[in-house]
Amino acid sequence: xxxxxxxxxxxxxxxxxxxxxxxxxxxxxxxxxxxxxxxxxxxxxxxxxxxxxxxxxxxxxxxxxxxxxxxxxxxxxxxxxxxxxxxxxxxxxxxxxxxxxxxxxxxxxxxxxxxxxxxxxxxxxxxxxxxxxxxxxxxxxxxxxxxxxxxxxxxxxxxxxxxxxxxxxxxxxxxxxxxxxxxxxxxxxxxxxxxxxxxxxxxxxxxxxxxxxxxxxxxxxxxxxxxxxxxxxxxxxxxxxxxxxxxxxxxxxxxxxxxxxxxxxxxxxxxxxxxxxxxxxxxxxxxxxxxxxxx
Amino acid sequence: xxxxxxxxxxxxxxxxxxxxxxxxxxxxxxxxxxxxxxxxxxxxxxxxxxxxxxxxxxxxxxxxxxxxxxxxxxxxxxxxxxxxxxxxxxxxxxxxxxxxxxxxxxxxxxxxxxxxxxxxxxxxxxxxxxxxxxxxxxxxxxxxxxxxxxxxxxxxxxxxxxxxxxxxxxxxxxxxxxxxxxxxxxxxxxxxxxxxxxxxxxxxxxxxxxxxxxxxxxxxxxxxxxxxxxxxxxxxxxxxxxxxxxxxxxxxxxxxxxxxxxxxxxxxxxxxxxxxxxxxxxxxxxxxxxxxxxxxxxxxxxxxxxxxxxxxxxxxxxxxxxxxxxxxxxxxxxxxxxxxxxxxxxxxxxxxxxxxxxxxxxxxxxxxxxxxxxxxxxxxxxxxxxxxxxxxxxxxxxxxxxxxxxxxxxxxxxxxxxxxxxxxxxxxxxxxxxxxxxxxxxxxxxxxxxxxxxxxxxxxxxxxxxxxxxxxxx
Numbered sequence: 001x002x003x004x005x006x007x008x009x010x011x012x013x014x015x016x017x018x019x020x021x022x023x024x025x026x027x028x029x030x031x032x033x034x035x036x037x038x039x040x041x042x043x044x045x046x047x048x049x050x051x052x053x054x055x056x057x058x059x060x061x062x063x064x065x066x067x068x069x070x071x072x073x074x075x076x077x078x079x080x081x082x083x084x085x086x087x088x089x090x091x092x093x094x095x096x097x098x099x100x101x102x103x104x105x106x107x108x109x110x111x112x113x114x115x116x117x118x119x120x121x122x123x124x125x126x127x128x129x130x131x132x133x134x135x136x137x138x139x140x141x142x143x144x145x146x147x148x149x150x151x152x153x154x155x156x157x158x159x160x161x162x163x164x165x166x167x168x169x170x171x172x173x174x175x176x177x178x179x180x181x182x183x184x185x186x187x188x189x190x191x192x193x194x195x196x197x198x199x200x201x202x203x204x205x206x207x208x209x210x211x212x213x214x215x216x217x218x219x220x221x222x223x224x225x226x227x228x229x230x231x232x233x234x235x236x237x238x239x240x241x242x243x244x245x246x247x248x249x250x251x252x253x254x255x256x257x258x259x260x261x262x263x264x265x266x267x268x269x270x271x272x273x274x275x276x277x278x279x280x281x282x283x284x285x286x287x288x289x290x291x292x293x294x295x
Numbered sequence: 296x297x298x299x300x301x302x303x304x305x306x307x308x309x310x311x312x313x314x315x316x317x318x319x320x321x322x323x324x325x326x327x328x329x330x331x332x333x334x335x336x337x338x339x340x341x342x343x344x345x346x347x348x349x350x351x352x353x354x355x356x357x358x359x360x361x362x363x364x365x366x367x368x369x370x371x372x373x374x375x376x377x378x379x380x381x382x383x384x385x386x387x388x389x390x391x392x393x394x395x396x397x398x399x400x401x402x403x404x405x406x407x408x409x410x411x412x413x414x415x416x417x418x419x420x421x422x423x424x425x426x427x428x429x430x431x432x433x434x435x436x437x438x439x440x441x442x443x444x445x446x447x448x449x450x451x452x453x454x455x456x457x458x459x460x461x462x463x464x465x466x467x468x469x470x471x472x473x474x475x476x477x478x479x480x481x482x483x484x485x486x487x488x489x490x491x492x493x494x495x496x497x498x499x500x501x502x503x504x505x506x507x508x509x510x511x512x513x514x515x516x517x518x519x520x521x522x523x524x525x526x527x528x529x530x531x532x533x534x535x536x537x538x539x540x541x542x543x544x545x546x547x548x549x550x551x552x553x554x555x556x557x558x559x560x561x562x563x564x565x566x567x568x569x570x571x572x573x574x575x576x577x578x579x580x581x582x583x584x585x586x587x588x589x590x591x592x593x594x595x596x597x598x599x600x601x602x603x604x605x606x607x608x609x610x611x612x613x614x615x616x617x618x619x620x621x622x623x624x625x626x627x628x629x630x631x632x633x634x635x636x637x638x639x640x641x642x643x644x645x646x647x648x649x650x651x652x653x654x655x656x657x658x659x660x661x662x663x664x665x666x667x668x669x670x671x672x673x674x675x676x677x678x679x680x681x682x683x684x685x686x687x688x689x690x691x692x693x694x695x696x697x698x699x700x701x702x703x704x705x706x707x708x709x710x711x712x713x714x715x716x717x718x719x720x721x722x723x724x725x726x727x728x729x730x731x732x733x734x735x736x737x738x739x740x741x742x743x744x745x746x747x748x749x750x751x752x753x754x755x756x757x758x759x760x761x762x763x764x765x766x767x768x769x
Contacts, residue, residue, distance in 0.1 A: 088750075089750065120533075121529045121531065121533045121535070123533075123534065124534060124535065124536045124537055124556065124557040124558070124570075125557050125558065127535075127536060127557070127558055128558045149558075198750075201748075201749060201750060202750075204747075205748065205750075208719040208747075209719075211715075211719075212712075212715035212716075212719060215711060215712075215715065216712070219708040219711075219712075222704070222708075223705070224558075226567075226701065227558050227559070227560060228557055228558045228569070229569070229571075230499060230560075230567070230569040230571060230694040230695075230696055231499060231696055231698065232698075232701060232704060233490070235343065235348065235376045237344040240340050240343060240344050240376075241340075241344060243340060244336075244337045244340045244341060245337075247333045247334070247336050247337040247340075248333070248334070248337050250333050251329075251330045251333040251334050251337070254326050254329050254330050254333070255330055257326065258326040258327060258330065261327070261330065276337075284344075288344055288345075
């Protein structure tokens with residue numbers, strides 16, 4: 001029961017260290033600081049993975065059933081996504097912004113009251129294991145490891161959230177960079193970041209991952225609701241806000257191919273979209289009552 | 296003269312008509328309209344989550360005041376997602392999608408089919424955002440073969456032409472990615488169509504059943520019976536699952552029996568039955584605890600359980616009792632002479648029993664848990680029956696629905712998935728290469744375009760040029 005919380009504390013420390021190291025790389029631009037930063041990010045990822053695994057062991061089901069668990073999943077997905085991006089594009093200074101977002105998320109998770117962190121058994125609506133998988137795994141007596149709509153729905157949705165968080169960080173950097181590029185001003189600290197054009201492209205690539213994953217999250221939620229709630233769509237606040245978020249990112253994607261809307265306005269839409277994600281995730285859970293009340 | 300004027304007027308009319316038509320068309324064809332509609336849908340949807348939907352009308356006046364409450368009702372914000380204007384907005388989006396597709400798809404399709412350019416103006420290569428020029432010592436033929444080999448290895452389609460030391464290569468990959476956006480748009484139309492079908496031909500309904508009840512379903516030609524309802528618990532006492540055992544009865548025959556729970560509905564003839572709710576029944580009991588009291592003699596009291604709809608003997612007496620009715624929150628409608636339950640909560644539990652002496656029904660009183668002995672159970676006798684407690688039965692709340700649009704929605708979702716993969720992860724790359732030998736060296740111009748992910752494309756180009764230039768250095 002305590003093990004996952006221990007791993008959590010451990011991870012939290014490494015997110016703070018990784019953020020500091022990335023900031024150090026950004027300011028001093030020494031290669032070795034960058035390597036340390038990446039190494040710390042990997043340790044943090046491994047540790048976050050251990051939080052999830054140990055929690056799954058403690059709870060006896062996928063660690064996706066309360067706010068704390070989902071926050072850890074969000075941080076895990078953001079970190080994994082960021083490291084993939086770093087591997088592909090090799091721009092490490094961006095890590096300062098993205099790691100800060102993760103550290104803030106860890107801080108928020110750590111401040112949650114204990115009842116949001118506790119191990120809870122799955123309520124009736126959340127018991128959604130796939131029957132075909134249960135029966136397949138039961139051949140080897142592994143049926144307890146079968147997953148279901150809960151796991152699929154939450155993981156896909158949170159990969160979407162993570163991609164949007166990354167896109168949000170990049171959109172902010174784009175706006176900063178674009179501002180000084182437009183004035184033809186040299187700002188030494190901003191030189192560490194790629195050109196605004198590249199930032200725009202990267203921000204778009206992040207949305208290009210997040211948008212389909214959110215869609216899969218919404219559709220899998222609809223399929224599940226069709227089993228559990230009596231219909232694939234009930235205009236539950238969470239459902240509606242996921243659609244609102246989806247609309248905003250759909251607008252973003254169309255803005256990028258429209259003259260006069262690409263660049264700055266698209267970046268604003270990405271920021272607006274992430275604001276919607278935060279409300280969809282935290283706002284709806286705390287403010288608006290509905291069928292998604294458990295997380 | 297007059298005829299000419301008329302013709303001219305008609306011509307004017309036609310032109311005027313056409314001008315308006317093409318004005319509307321280009322308005323509907325605009326991407327800015329798409330962005331506007333999407334953001335409008337996002338913003339208006341917020342109202343529906345902020346204002347409670349489908350509450351009683353008085354509640355809006357009470358919560359928001361006269362003016363705002365009326366405004367909410369006037370704008371249909373109390374049932375927003377089904378209001379004419381919200382649906383109109385969605386229809387607007389559908390029309391926008393259709394017009395954009397009609398306008399963009401045919402030329403795109405044509406250009407994708409007839410895209411091969413065997414000959415092109417070499418200077419154009421330098422106009423591409425991504426282009427490079429190389430000068431190599433290898434022969435033009437060798438360079439051409441090497442480039443073709445690399446391009447094919449990278450799974451590009453290629454056409455070449457030329458001869459005599461001058462060659463043209465055109466290569467392409469991922470054409471199908473261009474159709475991803477159209478697939479996605481069509482999938483949205485399918486999903487909307489499915490939702491429309493559901494709203495026209497579908498329905499949702501809720502029914503509360505006690506164990507043993509059989510209900511006749513409106514609109515359907517079969518009946519549903521609840522055989523059993525029970526709750527599973529974890530060791531910790533948390534509820535694990537609610538279960539109902541249901542039987543479908545058709546033409547007097549039992550055709551299907553199934554245990555349902557949350558996440559496991561029963562399907563029958565296009566209808567799904569869901570475990571939606573449960574609770575203690577407000578109009579039925581398993582049994583009631585009754586105390587039999589002799590008013591005279593020794594005043595002995597004997598407690599016994601009266602069973603639902605079953606006659607039981609009262610111990611040590613000549614009476615027998617049957618429990619025939621229960622209301623959790625007793626109320627009496629004088630006008631219609633009806634007993635009913637004000638709520639489902641046991642605020643004022645009352646039972647009705649039938650008391651028999653031998654075979655003869657002698658009394659059928661209401662007894663009240665909160666008011667023991669207020670009315671005598673058997674008038675003009677020296678005994679009394681007092682209602683002291685009960686064991687309730689569960690009711691099962693079942694939701695049932697028919698939605699013939701669901702499968703269309705799933706097909707739409709699947710098409711959307713394919714569309715996304717095509718749109719976001721398959722890039723349409725096109726490469727033009729001009730090779731020209733001249734004396735000692737071979738000049739190469741290479742350039743191309745990609746519809747997205749320029750980053751990956753630049754790497755592609757680098758690898759292609761690298762493959763020929765790396766041969767240069769031994």
